[in-house]
Amino acid sequence: MNPLSVVLVDTMTFAYLQALGQLELVRRVSVDTRRLGLTKSVLRELQRSCRLGPLVQSYCDRGELPLISPCAEDDLALTVSGVLGTPRSNAVRRNRVDSELIELAASREGAVLSSERGIQELAAQRHVPTVDLVGFFAWAVRLGLVSDAEAGAATAPWATAHAGATGAPPDLRGNLAGTMRQRGDRLAQLLSALGA
Secondary structure, rough: OOOOOEEEEEHHHHHHHHHOOOOHHHHHHHHHHEEEOOOOHHHHHOOOOOOHHHHHHHHHHOOOEEEEOOOOOHHHHHHHHHHOOHEEEHHHOOOOHHHHHHHHHHOOOOOEEEHHHHHHHHHHOOOOOEEEEHHHHHHHHHHHOOOOOHHHHHHHHOOOOOOHHHHHOOOOOOOHHHHHHHHHHHHHHHHOOOOO
8 A cells, every 4th residue: 555645534433532531632633643534525524513613613723634625616516526426436424525535635645534424435436545443453463552452431321232332343353453353464565555
């Protein structure tokens, strides 16, 4: 896997990390790596939440989480418009927001941080790598921002009835550590591409 220049965060990742009590980790990874980014469309969706919106906006205002978005009618915006209404767009719920996220990642040789199946499927069609929460926590551990034990404790809800509301991966093997071991070389390649 080629080095990834940017990892764009989708809307639900913020909600899942908030549910896990780990929203601050987005800011910390972004500050440490300068590789995370956010589109204005995702930020607009986050503004619907009186708790998430202002906090994420403050990260952007302080330059801790860069806003990366296409301009109206530029090549990228026209590509996104071209995707809408095609069979590819049916893979995602918020067509324009999610399509823009993926097309922007593709244009920058980046990836998308998402645990949403539709986004992952559309990204795969565009050959855009995805990082789910397992990869994100593995990245944070590798960076030394959280310990293995802290990441394991934070993701403990994945093994409960609340798993769906916290971004649990479909290949969960008991806990975060077991899932990371199961992914083995695939996870190691992703971390290498992230520069971790």
